[in-house]
Amino acid sequence: MPAPSELPGITRRTGLALALAAPIGLLAACSxxxxxxxxxxxxxxxxxxxxxxxxxxQAVQEADLVALYDAVLAAFPGSDAADVLTAVRDQHxxxxxxxxxxxxxxxxxxxxxxxxxxxxxALADTEREASRARIRACVDAADPEKAxxxxxxxxxxxxxxxxxxxxxxxxxA
Amino acid sequence: MTAADxxxxxxxGEDAAIYAYEVAGARLSGAARRRALAGLDSHRAHRxxxxxxxxxxxxxxxxxxxxYTLPADVSTPKxxxxxxxxxxxxxxxxxxxxxxxxxxxxxRWAARAGAEYATSAVTWGADPQxxxx
Numbered sequence: 075m076p077a078p079s080e081l082p083g084i085t086r087r088t089g090l091a092l093a094l095a096a097p098i099g100l101l102a103a104c105s106x107x108x109x110x111x112x113x114x115x116x117x118x119x120x121x122x123x124x125x126x127x128x129x130x131x132q133a134v135q136e137a138d139l140v141a142l143y144d145a146v147l148a149a150f151p152g153s154d155a156a157d158v159l160t161a162v163r164d165q166h167x168x169x170x171x172x173x174x175x176x177x178x179x180x181x182x183x184x185x186x187x188x189x190x191x192x193x194x195x196a197l198a199d200t201e202r203e204a205s206r207a208r209i210r211a212c213v214d215a216a217d218p219e220k221a222x223x224x225x226x227x228x229x230x231x232x233x234x235x236x237x238x239x240x241x242x243x244x245x246x247a
Numbered sequence: 248m249t250a251a252d253x254x255x256x257x258x259x260g261e262d263a264a265i266y267a268y269e270v271a272g273a274r275l276s277g278a279a280r281r282r283a284l285a286g287l288d289s290h291r292a293h294r295x296x297x298x299x300x301x302x303x304x305x306x307x308x309x310x311x312x313x314x315y316t317l318p319a320d321v322s323t324p325k326x327x328x329x330x331x332x333x334x335x336x337x338x339x340x341x342x343x344x345x346x347x348x349x350x351x352x353x354x355r356w357a358a359r360a361g362a363e364y365a366t367s368a369v370t371w372g373a374d375p376q377x378x379x380x
């Protein structure tokens with residue numbers, strides 16, 4: 075199997091990260107309409123892969139989120155939202171490590187919107203979708219402890235949404 | 248932890264949350280009051296669902312206490328928000344235990360409730376956590 079970086083759109087996370095450049099309406103349509111159909115095999119029940127494979131998949135998705143936050147932090151250095159962005163980024167790093175770690179993100183540096191407000195809105199959408207993906211993986215997990223961990227991560231990611239929206243509402247541009 | 252033990256803990260945790268929302272919610276006004284009332288509805292619904300699942304699993308549904316010690320002084324709106332954030336965050340771990348002990352649809356129910364209450368805690372002013380407690 076080729077390395078992930080050689081395959082276009084190998085994970086849903088990659089797609090979401092790249093979709094950060096898309097208008098908000100497009101993002102919303104994407105996450106509301108096609109969330110189940112677009113999920114990679116292994117976390118929607120159709121793949122039925124062993125829980126080890128699923129854990130790797132979830133850890134890579136967390137690594138992608140870390141890379142996404144790093145890209146946003148780099149695009150808006152010293153912004154008022156830097157504290158919340160750094161805190162959330164570090165929580166995804168802890169999620170990644172708790173899920174067994176990942177050698178790195180699956181994709182190249184994600185595209186970031188040109189305004190901080192747009193970036194924060196898109197990140198909130200991405201977190202909501204990440205939480206849903208973690209709940210699906212939780213339901214599919216063979217190991218109860220893995221289900222417990224994924225439930226906590228799903229809750230953490232859902233809780234990022236109001237924090238990002240508050241930061242967006244305070245952002246001037 | 249058995250499924251019955253996990254569901255019993257959810258019922259007990261929801262009873263504590265319902266008490267906190269009733270007491271602390273009365274200290275809030277405007278949009279915060281409306282949010283507290285919506286949260287109270289959610290906790291009552293989850294308590295009822297957990298009790299039904301527990302009864303279906305032949306478990307004994309625990310009764311609510313007359314009063315609970317609140318996690319913060321609720322005599323001010325700030326304290327009320329802080330108390331509601333704490334009871335919601337505490338439930339996240341309880342629901343994660345339930346997600347581990349339950350399967351399929353019941354596990355989804357537990358995980359969704361945990362996500363709802365972690366979100367609610369941040370809305371009440373708590374900082375997001377990597378592993379909410």
